[in-house]
Amino acid sequence: xxxxxxxxxxxxxxxxxxxxxxxxxxxxxxxxxxxxxxxxxxxxxxxxxxxxxxxxxxxxxxxxxxxxxxxxxxxxxxxxxxxxxxxxxxxxxxxxxxxxxxxxxxxxxxxxxxxxxxxxxxxxxxxxxxxxxxxxxxxxxxxxxxxxxxxxxxxxxxxxxxxxxxxxxxxxxxxxxxxxxxxxxxxxxxxxxxxxxxxxxxxxxxxxxxxxxxxxxxxxxxxxxxxxxxxxxxxxxxxxxxxxxxxx
Numbered sequence: 001x002x003x004x005x006x007x008x009x010x011x012x013x014x015x016x017x018x019x020x021x022x023x024x025x026x027x028x029x030x031x032x033x034x035x036x037x038x039x040x041x042x043x044x045x046x047x048x049x050x051x052x053x054x055x056x057x058x059x060x061x062x063x064x065x066x067x068x069x070x071x072x073x074x075x076x077x078x079x080x081x082x083x084x085x086x087x088x089x090x091x092x093x094x095x096x097x098x099x100x101x102x103x104x105x106x107x108x109x110x111x112x113x114x115x116x117x118x119x120x121x122x123x124x125x126x127x128x129x130x131x132x133x134x135x136x137x138x139x140x141x142x143x144x145x146x147x148x149x150x151x152x153x154x155x156x157x158x159x160x161x162x163x164x165x166x167x168x169x170x171x172x173x174x175x176x177x178x179x180x181x182x183x184x185x186x187x188x189x190x191x192x193x194x195x196x197x198x199x200x201x202x203x204x205x206x207x208x209x210x211x212x213x214x215x216x217x218x219x220x221x222x223x224x225x226x227x228x229x230x231x232x233x234x235x236x237x238x239x240x241x242x243x244x245x246x247x248x
Contacts, residue, residue, distance in 0.1 A: 003076070011074065013070075017063035058096075068089070117153075120149060131143075141206075144202075148198045152195070162188060
């Protein structure tokens with residue numbers, strides 16, 4: 001098989017894994033785990049036991065990595081970057097599977113929040129410096145990316161309040177004392193809404209940028225965006241003599 005065939009098969013396999021296992025199966029598998037309650041961690045899990053639980057629990061990570069690898073192969077990403085993506089994904093999977101902790105180190109969460117804030121501020125400054133050089137729909141795409149960054153940052157802030165203060169979802173004893181169950185559910189839905197908006201803005205922005213730059217999906221042309229638009233314009237001009245008065 002050639003490179004693009006392998007890439008297509010890999011991406012489709014990852015997408016099917018995500019849709020069928022990570023999303024569709026969660027509709028009935030998660031309620032089954034909730035039905036077991038605390039026994040879910042001590043007894044045989046439903047629908048195939050531990051084997052299916054591992055397949056389901058790792059679906060989001062492995063499926064996402066497969067889709068990314070397929071997209072990278074399809075676009076002829078260099079070998080070094082492809083190797084970096086594959087090795088990084090392997091390390092990430094191993095870390096998610098084997099690493100665990102029972103400590104409540106507030107410094108770790110504080111440092112992570114500070115890094116998120118720094119990245120957000122840097123992204124906003126870069127956006128302000130580059131938007132004025134754009135025009136037309138590319139400015140619209142840039143605006144959508146800014147809206148996505150704001151949505152992701154608000155979602156991160158909501159997670160901070162949900163998992164830490166003031167709702168303490170990670171500290172069941174405190175959340176029970178404060179009687180914040182309804183507030184936790186409400187904030188969780190708000191975080192989800194911000195994540196949906198962020199991903200939606202990002203997807204629309206990327207689609208606008210691709211259409212504005214006249215790049216085919218999965219194209220690996222060496223032309224710059226401006227050269228691609230000029231090539232498309234020349235193709236349209238060259239096809240004009242073919243249009244007769246009997247056309248549309």
